[in-house]
Amino acid sequence: xxxxxxxxxxxxxxxxxxxxxxxxxxxxxxxxxxxxxxxxxxxxxxxxxxxxxxxxxxxxxxxxxxxxxxxxxxxxxxxxxxxxxxxxxxxxxxxxxxxxxxxxxxxxxxxxxxxxxxxxxxxxxxxxxxxxxxxxxxxxxxxxxxxxxxxxxxxxxxxxxxxxxxxxxxxxxxxxxxxxxxxxxxxxxxxxxxxxxxxxxxxxx
Amino acid sequence: xxxxxxxxxxxxxxxxxxxxxxxxxxxxxxxxxxxxxxxxxxxxxxxxxxxxxxxxxxxxxxxxxxxxxxxxxxxxxxxxxxxxxxxxxxxxxxxxxxxxxxxxxxxxxxxxxxxxxxxxxxxxxxxxxxxxxxxxxxxxxxxxxxxxxxxxxxxxxxxxxxxxxxxxxxxxxxxxxxxxxxxxxxxxxxxxxxxxxxxxxxxxxxxxxxxxxxxxxxxxxxxxxxxxxxxxxxxxxxxxxxxxxxxxxxxxxxxxxxxxxxxxxxxxxxxxxxxxxxxxxxxxxxxxxxxxxxxxxxxxxxxxxxxxxxxxxxxxxxxxxxxxxxxxxxxxxxxxxxxxxxxxxxxxxxxxxxxxxxxxxxxxxxxxxxxxxxxxxxxxxxxxxxxxxxxxxxxxxxxxxxxxxxxxxxxxxxxxxxxxxxxxxxxxxxxxxxxxxxxxxxxxxxxxxxxxxxxxxxxxxxxxxxxxxxxxxxxxxxxxxxxxxxxxxxxxxxxxxxxxxxxxxxxxxxxxxxxxxxxxxxxxxxxxxxxxxxxxxxxxxxxxxxxxxxxxxxxxxxxxxxxxxxxxxxxxxxxxxxxxxxxxxxxxxxxxxxxxxxxxxxxxxxxxxxxxxxxxxxxxxxxxxxxxxxxxxxxxxxxxxxxxxxxxxxxxxxxxxxxxx
Numbered sequence: 001x002x003x004x005x006x007x008x009x010x011x012x013x014x015x016x017x018x019x020x021x022x023x024x025x026x027x028x029x030x031x032x033x034x035x036x037x038x039x040x041x042x043x044x045x046x047x048x049x050x051x052x053x054x055x056x057x058x059x060x061x062x063x064x065x066x067x068x069x070x071x072x073x074x075x076x077x078x079x080x081x082x083x084x085x086x087x088x089x090x091x092x093x094x095x096x097x098x099x100x101x102x103x104x105x106x107x108x109x110x111x112x113x114x115x116x117x118x119x120x121x122x123x124x125x126x127x128x129x130x131x132x133x134x135x136x137x138x139x140x141x142x143x144x145x146x147x148x149x150x151x152x153x154x155x156x157x158x159x160x161x162x163x164x165x166x167x168x169x170x171x172x173x174x175x176x177x178x179x180x181x182x183x184x185x186x187x188x189x190x191x192x193x194x195x196x197x198x199x200x201x202x203x204x205x
Numbered sequence: 206x207x208x209x210x211x212x213x214x215x216x217x218x219x220x221x222x223x224x225x226x227x228x229x230x231x232x233x234x235x236x237x238x239x240x241x242x243x244x245x246x247x248x249x250x251x252x253x254x255x256x257x258x259x260x261x262x263x264x265x266x267x268x269x270x271x272x273x274x275x276x277x278x279x280x281x282x283x284x285x286x287x288x289x290x291x292x293x294x295x296x297x298x299x300x301x302x303x304x305x306x307x308x309x310x311x312x313x314x315x316x317x318x319x320x321x322x323x324x325x326x327x328x329x330x331x332x333x334x335x336x337x338x339x340x341x342x343x344x345x346x347x348x349x350x351x352x353x354x355x356x357x358x359x360x361x362x363x364x365x366x367x368x369x370x371x372x373x374x375x376x377x378x379x380x381x382x383x384x385x386x387x388x389x390x391x392x393x394x395x396x397x398x399x400x401x402x403x404x405x406x407x408x409x410x411x412x413x414x415x416x417x418x419x420x421x422x423x424x425x426x427x428x429x430x431x432x433x434x435x436x437x438x439x440x441x442x443x444x445x446x447x448x449x450x451x452x453x454x455x456x457x458x459x460x461x462x463x464x465x466x467x468x469x470x471x472x473x474x475x476x477x478x479x480x481x482x483x484x485x486x487x488x489x490x491x492x493x494x495x496x497x498x499x500x501x502x503x504x505x506x507x508x509x510x511x512x513x514x515x516x517x518x519x520x521x522x523x524x525x526x527x528x529x530x531x532x533x534x535x536x537x538x539x540x541x542x543x544x545x546x547x548x549x550x551x552x553x554x555x556x557x558x559x560x561x562x563x564x565x566x567x568x569x570x571x572x573x574x575x576x577x578x579x580x581x582x583x584x585x586x587x588x589x590x591x592x593x594x595x596x597x598x599x600x601x602x603x604x605x606x607x608x609x610x611x612x613x614x615x616x617x618x619x620x621x622x623x624x625x626x627x628x629x630x631x632x633x634x635x636x637x638x639x640x641x642x643x644x645x646x647x648x649x650x651x652x653x654x655x656x657x658x659x660x661x662x663x664x665x666x667x668x669x670x671x672x673x674x675x676x677x678x679x680x681x682x683x684x685x686x687x688x689x690x691x692x693x694x695x696x697x698x699x700x701x702x703x704x705x706x707x708x709x710x711x712x713x714x715x716x717x718x719x720x721x722x723x724x725x726x727x728x729x730x731x732x733x734x735x736x737x738x739x740x741x742x743x744x745x746x747x748x749x750x751x752x753x754x755x756x757x758x759x760x761x762x763x764x765x766x767x768x769x770x771x772x773x774x775x776x777x778x779x780x781x782x783x784x785x786x787x788x789x790x791x792x793x794x795x796x797x798x799x800x801x802x803x804x805x806x807x808x809x810x811x812x813x814x815x816x817x818x819x820x821x822x823x824x825x826x827x828x829x830x831x832x833x834x835x836x837x838x839x840x841x842x843x844x845x846x847x848x849x850x851x852x853x854x855x856x857x858x859x860x861x862x863x864x865x866x
Contacts, residue, residue: 023326023403026402033430034429034433037431037433037434038433041467048460049463057458132450138444142444142450
């Protein structure tokens with residue numbers, strides 16, 4: 001792919017649609033609006049139940065390990081940076097840079113998931129907070145678990161894209177595929193910022 | 206360089222050689238063609254036929270309910286059977302009848318109205334339908350199982366749905382089925398949103414969109430924003446039932462009231478999901494048969510938008526009797542009164558459309574006028590519920606049943622019947638008999654009113670909903686008897702309506718293009734419309750563009766010839782390839798859902814750890830779905846090109862497209 005050819009592609013305007021916004025991008029934005037409501041309801045559930053702890057519920061502060069969670073939050077934020085670099089790379093047709101950025105994003109995503117698995121095991125086996133034994137456990141594990149599932153889906157999607165980039169079929173023209181995947185990944189990050197604030201930090205005020 | 210700047214949509218012309226896995230099905234007839242179809246019109250038919258099929262089920266359930274209530278102390282049904290009947294009647298009519306028939310119109314009509322050749326994501330559209338069907342199957346599986354059908358009401362209030370009170374798999378199936386219906390609806394709605402915003406023909410500005418298309422857009426937004434609430438509610442109850450969590454477990458701090466809030470945050474927008482498409486259909490039919498443009502088009506559009514917007518702020522009027530406190534009650538009462546305003550504005554606009562028009566009393570118009578009147582009665586009894594003290598008396602009584610049947614039958618169903626009759630000539634090229642159509646209308650109209658009008662009085666006299674029988678000395682005998690008589694008249698009317706449709710499909714008189722002398726673009730097509738919809742993509746000049754075209758034939762013909770040449774030079778008409786993977790993904794979902802909802806949990810003595818048939822079936826289904834989705838994305842969204850002769854037939858030498866359609 002020559003650099004002159006690259007210059008003719010405008011990644012912010014799709015001439016085949018009425019609005020100039022690519023269909024896949026619009027689909028992803030609409031989906032994310034839907035997902036906002038999804039997490040909104042789940043986070044609300046947690047915040048409501050937080051106000052009505054039945055007797056015997058362990059204080060969340062004694063369970064949480066804010067240092068670990070802060071670390072994994074930082075890692076997830078950095079993965080968003082790498083995701084942005086990946087989108088930038090494919091828009092310039094730079095496959096090599098794309099692969100490194102994707103690989104780093106996946107790696108950071110996996111670290112986040114690893115931290116979550118460690119955290120869950122720690123809560124269950126050391127702190128004796130399980131999904132069934134208290135309302136805190138119920139809402140905490142369901143909410144963060146659902147977010148973790150979103151991260152896992154993202155990691156699988158990213159890995160699929162990374163493998164696909166070796167087939168030679170992924171070119172600058174397909175940058176919208178990487179870009180909409182990036183939108184999803186950033187959204188999952190932003191949701192985590194909200195969860196980190198509403199579930200963890202709130203307990204330390 | 207220029208080739209690079211083109212998108213896939215224009216550039217890829219040749220069929221790839223048939224690969225080992227990613228072969229593209231090309232069947233145009235037979236079972237395979239339906240399983241692999243990506244044509245929005247065929248998918249529309251699939252939705253419509255499924256909706257009508259379940260309409261029979263829901264109708265039979267309703268008749269059984271009415272037979273049971275015809276006389277006091279009846280023993281036709283047991284109380285348990287009665288609970289199954291009203292639960293499945295509600296669930297079926299809302300999710301498996303009105304929504305899919307609405308989706309049938311969205312699919313078939315909306316792309317034609319905006320001058321598009323398909324929806325934005327044809328394969329996703331197929332996936333939506335198949336997943337809808339899977340959800341419908343799961344919800345109804347209970348009829349064939351030992352545990353029976355779901356019996357906790359269409360609203361499934363916790364803690365009645367928890368394992369303590371509903372130990373069988375019936376509720377698991379209801380939960381899983383509704384979950385999948387939600388996935389299907391959201392996927393379809395996302396598709397419609399992108400289609401309407403991005404696939405409009407040149408000149409089709411937003412304020413030129415036909416009102417039905419506008420209502421499709423608003424409904425789709427309501428779907429994507431309200432369904433997540435029930436998704437979460439269903440996940441929570443599923444977690445409670447499968448893993449023993451405490452969301453609705455009162456002894457461990459759960460709050461069952463949360464279910465009601467989450468359910469109605471979805472449930473109230475849902476009623477607008479059911480009525481907005483109906484309002485769109487009516488806004489197409491009234492101008493056509495009044496021979497006038499719609500009165501106050503922008504106002505009708507914006508009141509549709511404000512109904513959708515306000516619809517998210519009124520959910521707690523379903524919960525006035527739960528003791529939310531005076532502030533919340535007052536706020537929700539005010540919002541509920543406020544939402545009556547845009548609805549009333551629409552009614553006045555429809556009356557304004559009729560005013561001074563040359564009314565042509567054809568069957569669709571009869572149903573549309575019936576809608577106007579009946580929906581208004583339903584609206585008036587609805588706004589009565591906004592007054593919280595009055596609502597406390599009406600809550601859970603037959604007054605509510607009367608109200609929502611007036612808006613759902615007198616509103617939604619009348620409009621859907623009007624729409625079926627109105628668009629039948631376009632869909633099948635045959636015209637429905639006026640005599641039989643009008644006979645059906647009068648039977649439905651009379652039967653409907655005889656059934657549901659007495660329920661207002663029954664409710665005010667204190668007859669509660671969802672009771673399977675009553676004593677003879679309550680003063681409810683006459684009302685219930687006539688209500689049952691009315692139900693059978695209504696059933697006969699519906700039967701006449703559909704038998705007429707079936708007869709017309711096979712034997713009806715052939716009709717010409719645009720038999721109603723209508724106003725919107727779908728009528729510019731030959732009937733039934735060809736696979737590629739528009740021989741030449743239209744350029745839109747006015748709000749009722751087909752009306753404009755009919756009066757500017759020379760200008761349009763010149764334009765069309767120019768565009769046809771340009772399109773031919775660009776490589777012809779692009780058609781998407783068919784695909785089997787959306788169907789495969791839905792089959793995977795079906796298997797997984799059976800694993801989650803139907804298979805018994807493993808006996809720990811028999812299997813190590815958490816392994817067992819339940820996990821195995823679920824993982825198998827998930828794996829099939831995953832592989833299908835991967836293949837789906839690998840096969841890509843390519844298509845082929847066709848070239849047309851002057852008369853619209855497909856040129857044989859044009860690429861690899863099979864001749865005919």
